[in-house]
Amino acid sequence: MTTTIATTRDVSRPEFIALIAGLMALNALAIDVMLPALPYMGEALGVMNENDRHFVLTAYMLGFGAAQIAFGPISDRFGRRGPLLVGLVVYVLAAFAAAFSPTFATLLVLRFVQGMGAAGTRVIATSLVRDRFGGRAMAEVMSLVFMVFMIIPVIAPAIGQILLLTGPWEYIFFFMAGLGLVISVWAMIRLPETLAPENRRALTATVIIEGFRLVxxxxxxxxxxxxGMFVFGALFGFISTAQQIYVDIYGLGALFPVAFAAMAGLMSISSYTNSRMVRTIGMRRLSHGAMLAFTLVSGVWFLISLTGFMPLWLFFGLLAIIMFMFGWSMANINSLSMEPLGNVAGTASAVFGLVQTVGGALIGTVIGQFYNGTVVPIAAGYFVLGVIAIGCILIAENGKLFGVGDEYQDAPPADIH
Known part of the structure; x- marks a missing residue:
């Protein structure tokens, strides 16, 4: 069945991509802008164990993951715009309230709520793309979204550092609330409804269970x-300990945001090159090759880390290769997971969002708790999780890698069943 979606909003492809990237960037902002402030938050709120500061990130990710399971069926029933705007309002209000947290426990609760609001952006942004694009075209668009999305990790730690120079750590939450409000207004004015009324699913137990069964x-x-969950878990393990690695081990101090920005910039370049290559090479070949390289280089990194102190140039060089491969793999992995499920895109996005964010955050938090003043736990996490991720891909592909198999290369989503 082919459906034409009518809308009064004439949104160009570049603006659509920019808006989707802006929605997803709110999540990166909520994590990365916090990194320079973690020591100050911990000191102000009486957190004695340095590793416990990571819970500011974990609480957000748990709320972000858990609420996605509700946003999926709701967006499949009521459309994309309404649930998205509700989530954005929750995000903005929780960020503003977090600036007034009297205790660390209160801060964690508000971060959890902020994550719940942001869950709508993850589920619905992916669903919006899946509603409009299929196959390699979706992978191309998602790569461009990730390219713009990765600008936030490039600049967010530097923004956090600047905000700390101008005022207390609470300013970071005011900044998050303000940017969230700007994105909310943009979405309210310009975002089209991509789910046609005739394609909406009833919000009943039977229909919801059937949607989950399909996924x-x-x-x-x-x-x-x-x-994708295991790959994201490796990344979150690094993000949660990045400030300690760059500042405590390598003594970068105020240059920490620069090092973090350089890594995020490489991932943005990687996403852009993926968008240029995926139509000719295919999602499977790119993602499978990238995951093999990701795991191989992680293994080398882990072995070298066991021999003793790793100089900064070697640490950064190996991590740069790994994160470049991350950019090539994740957009395609996410597109491949959504490819067969266009008729339940909201529910599918919710399930995978829950699995990847909650599972990845928990895995990354465990890795962060093993931080011992060396890069060994992080390197081990990347290698082991890379091996497991490849195992999952082999199961998905019946034991074969590098198949062409992008059956629906540019087919519109409504034609994919």
Whole structure:
């Protein structure tokens, strides 16, 4: 069945991509802008154990992951715009309230609530793209979204550092609330409704259960979703300890945001090159090759880290290769997980969002708790999780890698069943 979606909003492809990237960037901002402020928050709120400061990030990710399971079926029933705007309002209000947290426990609760609001942006942004694009075209658009999205990690730590120079750590939450409000207004004015009324699913227990059944029983989709969880877990383990690694081990001090920005910039370049290559090479070949390189270089990094202190140039060089491969793999892995599930895009996005964010955050938090003043736990996490992710891909593809198999290369989503 082919459906034409009518809308009064004439949004160009570049603006659509920029808006989707802006929605997703709110999540990166909520994590990365916090990194320079973690020591100050911990000191102000009486957090004695340095590793416990990571819970500011974990609480957000848990709320972000848990609420996605609700946003999926709701957006499949009521459309994309309404639930998205509700989530954005929650995000903005929780960020503003967090600036007035009297205790660390209160801060964690508000971060959890802020994450719940942001869950709508993850689920619905992915669904919006899936509503309009399929196959390699979706992978190309998602790569461009990630390219713009990665600008936030490039500049967010520097923004956090500047805000700390101009005032207390609470300013960071005011900044998050302000930017969230700007994105909310943009979405309210310009975002089209991409889910036609005739394609909406009833919000009943039977229909919801059937939607989840379709997601969990599709081997290829679900195993690619799990693969993304393990790769994201490795990344979150690094993000949660990045400030300690760059400042405590390598003594970068105020230059920490520069090092973090350089890494995020490489990931943005990687996403852009993926968008240029995916139509000719294909999602499978790019993502499979990238994951093999990701895991191989992580293994080398881990072995070298066991021999003793790793100089900054070597640490940064190996991590740069790994994170470049991350950019090539994740956009394609996420597209492959959504590919067979266009008729339940909201529910599918919710399930994979829950699995990847909650599972990845928990895995990354465990890795962060093993931080011992060396890079060994982080390197081990990247290598082990890379191996597991490849195992999931092999299960998804019946034991074969590098298949062409992008069956629906540029087919419109309504034609994919």
């Amino acid at each position: 969990f029983t599709n081997r290829m989709a679900f195993m690619y979703g799990l693969s």
